[in-house]
Amino acid sequence: MDNGRYFNDIGDKQNIGKDEDIKLKQEKIKDLLKKKNAILLAHNYQRDEIQEIADFQGDSLELSVKANKTDAEIIVFCGVKFMAESAAIMNPDKTVILPNENAGCPMVDMITAKEILNLKAGYPDAPVVAYVNTSAECKAVSDICCTSANAVKVVDSLRGERVIMVPDKNLGSYVQRYTRKEVISWPGYCPPHKRTKPEDIKALKEKYPGALFVAHPESTPETIDVADHVSSTSGMYKFVMESAAKYFIIGTERGIMYKMKKENPNKVFISSNKGLVCPNMKKTHLEDIINSLENMKNIIKIPEEIRIPARKSIENMLSL
Ligand code: 13P
Numbered sequence: 211m212d213n214g215r216y217f218n219d220i221g222d223k224q225n226i227g228k229d230e231d232i233k234l235k236q237e238k239i240k241d242l243l244k245k246k247n248a249i250l251l252a253h254n255y256q257r258d259e260i261q262e263i264a265d266f267q268g269d270s271l272e273l274s275v276k277a278n279k280t281d282a283e284i285i286v287f288c289g290v291k292f293m294a295e296s297a298a299i300m301n302p303d304k305t306v307i308l309p310n311e312n313a314g315c316p317m318v319d320m321i322t323a324k325e326i327l328n329l330k331a332g333y334p335d336a337p338v339v340a341y342v343n344t345s346a347e348c349k350a351v352s353d354i355c356c357t358s359a360n361a362v363k364v365v366d367s368l369r370g371e372r373v374i375m376v377p378d379k380n381l382g383s384y385v386q387r388y389t390r391k392e393v394i395s396w397p398g399y400c401p402p403h404k405r406t407k408p409e410d411i412k413a414l415k416e417k418y419p420g421a422l423f424v425a426h427p428e429s430t431p432e433t434i435d436v437a438d439h440v441s442s443t444s445g446m447y448k449f450v451m452e453s454a455a456k457y458f459i460i461g462t463e464r465g466i467m468y469k470m471k472k473e474n475p476n477k478v479f480i481s482s483n484k485g486l487v488c489p490n491m492k493k494t495h496l497e498d499i500i501n502s503l504e505n506m507k508n509i510i511k512i513p514e515e516i517r518i519p520a521r522k523s524i525e526n527m528l529s530l
């Protein structure tokens with residue numbers, strides 16, 4: 211019995227059958243967290259064994275809010291770098307640890323602060339909405355942040371007839387479906403989400419009649435067109451919890467299926483595409499958490515001249 215770990219183990223099957231070792235490491239982490247007055251936050255895509263011991267698990271928006279509210283002195287952020295950076299931007303008096311410093315997000319690297327400023331110069335009347343999947347420098351030159359959970363609301367809250375949205379063109383085109391404003395997008399994208407194609411969904415729906423396809427707004431417009439429900443990762447979780455359907459085709463990183471399976475043993479979850487794995491979200495292992503906490507390393511620090519304007523963009527989002 212693998213406790214559902216199969217779903218997180220693309221290229222990492224060594225976890226199966228090592229439950230005892232995993233338990234020992236998990237206990238060690240719990241002990242370290244307690245001793246150091248630390249909290250462990252985990253994104254919905256993290257490895258099963260990390261989700262199991264997280265103090266709080268959620269989507270980007272929920273994790274930002276949680277990081278903001280905690281009394282803990284140390285935030286161990288199991289996700290990717292931009293998420294830990296957001297926590298550090300909002301909490302300069304706390305220590306924010308990204309257990310594996312190499313856990314990045316390729317979409318973040320698809321735009322720079324200079325490119326945002328150049329784009330803005332072409333549309334001086336348009337506020338800039340930065341997806342949280344951006345660097346601290348990009349947030350610092352933007353007007354407001356958004357996540358996949360609140361992007362439409364953020365855009366509609368802004369003045370004027372048009373907005374610039376960076377860096378995800380797919381999120382931009384998703385928002386364009388629901389807003390009267392003109393959305394000017396940047397051509398960034400998420401490589402794992404791009405892999406799901408409408409043909410995949412058609413084939414799976416034929417194989418599992420009655421299955422509902424649940425997609426993330428980072429999917430391509432053609433894939434969104436065939437979705438039965440579109441939302442952030444936590445929104446997807448809520449949808450499958452509340453739906454009466456039995457079969458679900460999950461159009462996001464397969465780590466999300468750990469909690470879905472665990473809480474819904476009578477429902478069946480099928481990944482929309484075998485390649486829907488985010489290698490960066492899988493970079494963090496239990497050992498990384500132990501090492502970083504024991505040695506207090508991989509601490510995220512943002513220079514004040516970037517942190518202060520970046521904070522304003524995140525605060526503008528959170529105040530909605
Ligand atoms: P969520 O905000 O929906 O958790 O998404 C974050 C992300 O990086 C999706 O690829």
Ligand code: SF4
Pocket residue numbers: 290314315316317318343400401402403428463488489490491
């Ligand atoms: Fe970035 Fe895509 Fe991975 Fe999310 S799933 S962290 S957007 S690469």
